[in-house]
Amino acid sequence: MPTMIEFMPLNPSWVDIIGRLLLVIATGALIGVNREVGGHAAGFRTTILVGLAACLAMIQANLLLSTIGKTSQSFVSMDVLRFPLGVLTGVGFIGGGAILKRGDLVTGVTTAATLWIMTAIGLCIGGGQLVVGSIGAIAAFIVLSPFKWFDELIPHQHKARMEIELADVAEIAKIQAIFEPLGYTFLFIAKREGKADATVHVTYQVRWKHSGVGGAALELLTAVEERYKVLSFEMVTTTA
Incomplete structure (x- = not known):
């Protein structure tokens, strides 16, 4: 041997x-x-x-x-x-x-x-x-x-930063209640006054779990656009 x-x-x-x-x-x-x-x-x-x-x-x-x-x-x-x-x-x-x-x-x-x-x-x-x-x-x-x-x-934790135009300040707190049943967590980051009367531009960090590379980001964006005007959207998920 x-x-x-x-x-x-x-x-x-x-x-x-x-x-x-x-x-x-x-x-x-x-x-x-x-x-x-x-x-x-x-x-x-x-x-x-x-x-x-x-x-x-x-x-x-x-x-x-x-x-x-x-x-x-x-x-x-x-x-x-x-x-x-x-x-x-x-x-x-x-x-x-x-x-x-x-x-x-x-x-x-x-x-x-x-x-x-x-x-x-x-x-x-x-x-x-x-x-x-x-x-x-x-x-x-x-x-x-x-x-x-x-x-x-394997379901991953995904994060995105999204800016939404809301009709008034009272809408800020309603976002989480609307999308939480869908599995999304909206964390308030900042707000600024919009160009139109009483509108505000609010920035959120959105967190959710989903498998796949895209992480169902398109589904999230579509769901939000059905109710509000999305000004910006950026994925901040860790990648290889």
């Missing part, structure tokens, strides 16, 4: 190195295509480059672990973990740059996590753990693709 050292040679040949680089390119492409199709910032080429960087760092660490003239016990004193730790730290900065926050809207969290897992995959493949890295890539692809359908079936 082959030993683990035969699958992960401490002195890799050029064939081993090229094989690792090609495999990490293939796994990066698998995950990168998914992100590219979704229109995310870190797409096809970015994902491959992150994996290649991690892979090259581990290949370098692997090459520095020469076994010539040394016993197996001598490797305990070698701190080769500085390579992957340094790569993971660098990717942390890239991931932080991928996450954007504008008010209550947060985007890029899944993109940052994708770069993180791709780095781990690259480290595994670069260190010669080809099976572990390949399994990790398949698992990541499953989470990003098929699992996304399950995620859309």
Whole structure:
């Protein structure tokens, strides 16, 4: 039965190195295509480059672990973990740059996590753990693709900011009573005088739970427009 050292040679040949680089390119492409199709910032080429960087760092660490003239016990004193730790730290900065926050809207969290897992995959493949890295890539692809359908079936908390024109100030308190039976919570934010006599423009934060990417925002907007004039509508739900 082959030993683990035969699958992960401490002195890799050029064939081993090229094989690792090609495999990490293939796994990066698998995950990168998914992100590219979704229109995310870190797409096809970015994902491959992150994996290649991690892979090259581990290949370098692997090459520095020469076994010539040394016993197996001598490797305990070698701190080769500085390579992957340094790569993971660098990717942390890239991931932080991928996450954007504008008010209550947060985007890029899944993109940052994708770069993180791709780095781990690259480290595994670069260190010669080809099976572990390949399994990790398949698992990541499953989470990003098929699992996304399950995620859309789970009811999420959605939020939107809406400005409505009301006939008078007395209408402000009635909004919640009208839409609460429909599952919407209207939280008063601010009001200002309208151009017409006695009208007021009131801004609300609306909260509700619904599955799916759109979160039934169109249904909410339609329900409000049946009774009032909507001046502005903006989703502020956290997204990937």
